[in-house]
Amino acid sequence: MGNRNQILLFFLFFQIFFSAKLHSQPNTLYFMKGIPQTKDLNPARPGIDDGFYFSMPGFSKIDLSANTNNWGYSDLIHKGMGQRADSLVFDLNKFTSALGETNFINESTGFTFLEGGFKSGKNFFALSYTEKEVAELFFHKNLVKLINYGNYPYIGSSFRSGSFGINAQHYRELAFLFSREMDKKITLGVSAKILFGLGAVHTNGLNFTVASPPNGSYLDLTASGKADISAPVEFRYNGSGAVKSVTDDFEWKSYLTNFSNPGLAVDLGISYRANKKLELSASLIDIGIIAWNDNTTRFNELGQFRYKGIKIGDPTVSDLEDLVTQVSDSLNNKFSPAHSGKSFSTFLPIKLYLGGEYSFSDKISLAGLARIRAFNNYLRTSFTASANMLIWKGLSLSGTYSIMESTLDNLGAGIGFRGGPFQLYAASDNIFSPFYPSQAKNMNLRLGINFIFSDRQKEIRGKTSKHGKKDCGCPY
C-alpha cells in the first residue's frame, strides 16, 4: 500500500470515528496552510493564492463540536469502587463539585453539501450551501443541588433554581464570499449569508423558586420565563390554557422545503500584514438573525402556587386519587403559560476571532488566536497557540494548545494532505478526547474534501510568494 493510500485510510477511519461521536469549527483550522476553508473563520484569509477549487459535492465538509464549561460525562457517571466495581455510579456529589455556578453543554453540527471558489488577481470569490444546527442546554448549579440534596436544606428559606433552559436552531445557509487584497498589507473579506430557518427552540429567563416558612407548613412555588418554539408540532390546551398534549406533525419533505423563516447574516474579516513575517487578522463571524414565522408558538409563564397538604376534613378529597387530581388541577391552573402564535427572532451565536501569525519561512509559522463567542447572553472565550508547518510537498500539519472556555487540557492537531488536485483535511482542538470520550469536556472536528486547481503557470514562472520569497513549490 502506498503512502498516500495509507494516509487516505487514516482519514477514513478518522472520519468514521469522529462523525459518529463528535463535533465546530476548530481554532486549529484558522492557521492551517493551503486549506480554502480557513475563509470560514476569517473571510479575509482564503487558503489559496490562485486558481480555483470546489469541494466534494454532497460531502464538502463537516463540522462537529461539543463542549461544556469544564465538566464531563465521567463527573456525573463513572465506574464504582470496591463492591460496586461492576456498576456505573450516578454521582451527583462529584458532578456538583465539577460544576460552576452557571453551566452549559453546547453542541453544533454543520454539513456543507456544495462549495466552490476561485481567486482571480487580487479578488477571491466563493459560495457554499450548508445545513447548520446549534444547541445549548444551560442550567444553574442550584438545580443539581436540589436534585441531589432534596428540598429539605431549603426549608425556612427560598430555593432559587437560577436560569435554565435550552436554545437550539437548525437552519440552512447560502453563503457568498468576496475578499480582496487592498494592497500588499491589507486584505478585506465579507461573506453575505442568506438563511432559512427550519426549527428553533429558544427559552429566556426560565426559573423557579420554592419558599417555605421554618416549620415547613407550606411550599410556595413560583415559576417564570418565556419559551419560543418554531417546529412542526401542534400544542393542544385545556380549558384553563394549560398544555394538554403535543402532537408531532413532522414530515421530512415539508420540513426541509420550508422557506418561511428567512434570515440574514454576514461575516467580516481583515488581514493586516505588518511586515514580511508578521500577519495580524480579525474577523466577526455569524452576525445574523433569523425571523421565525412558521409553526410558531410563544409561551410566557408567570405563576404561583402554594401547597399546604390536605386540609383535614375537606369534603372534596375522598381518596388519594382525588388529592393528586386536585393538586394537579391547581398546578395546571396556576401554571398555564400565556401562549400565542406570533413570530419571533433569534440571533446566531456570533464569534470574534483575533489572530497573529509569525512566519519563520513559507513552511513554518507560530500563531496565536483568541476566540470570543457570544451566545445566550454569555461571552465564552478561548485561546489557541499553534505551530504550523509543511512537512513535505502536499502535507500540511498544525499542532495546537488551547484554553477553551475553562478547559485546559486541549492539545489539537490539523492535517491536510494533497495529491494532485485532491485534498483531504481534518482539524481538531482536542485530539485526545476520542481516547477518553467519557472524560472529554471539549470535542470538535472539521473534516473536508477539496479539489484544488492552482495556476501551475505561476509555479512554473517561479512566482514570488506573499512573503517576498520565491514560491515554495508547494501545491498551495
Next chain:
Amino acid sequence: MKLIRILRFLIIAILLNSCNLDDFDMNKLSFTDMRPKVYTPLAYGTFNVSDYFSPIGSDADIINVAEIDLKAIDWDKGTLSFKTNALDSVFVVATITNNTPMKMRVRLDFMDYASKTIQGDPLESGEILPGTVLIDKKFPLDANDLSVIKNTDGLRCTVSLFPSGNAVTVKDLKESKFSIQVNFQSRIIPDKLN
C-alpha cells in the same frame, strides 16, 4: 515510515477506545450515592373544640374532670400508601398549636380503616401547655413502622385535654381551637423507586 506507524497506532487506539462502551452502559447505572432529603406538608387543619366535645352541663359550669377525650379526628384518605422501601430516615413532623385553656396531648395512630384497627405504635406529642405551640415534634419511623404503615390507609388523631390549674368554663373550652400541621420528612432511595 515512522509517521505511518504512528498513524496506525492512533487508528487502533481510537478504535479500541471507541469500542469500549462500558462507561455508557446504562443498564449498570446505580444511584446508591444519591439520597435526596424531601420535606413536604402532608395535612393540616384547625379545629373548633365544640365540634369534638360533648359537654354535660351548662356553659357556665367549671370543668372539673381529670381528662377530656375529644372525638377522634380521622384522616382516611389513603395518603399513606407510598412506596416505603424507597424511603430512609423517615419522620412525621408535627406542629401543634394549643389555643385551648387546658393542657393538651395529641396521639397519632396509623389506621386500617377497612378493619377499623390501629396498626403499630402510636406517635405521642407529650404535654402541650395552654396557649403554646409544639413546634416540629419529630416522630422517627423505623423499618417496622414503615412496614406497618404500608398496610394502613389513614391516620387517626386523638386529642386529650387536662386541667392546667386555672378554672375553665365549658363555654371557654367550647369556644377555643387547636390546630395540627403534619409534615413528612424522608430520604429517597432512587434505586428502589421502580
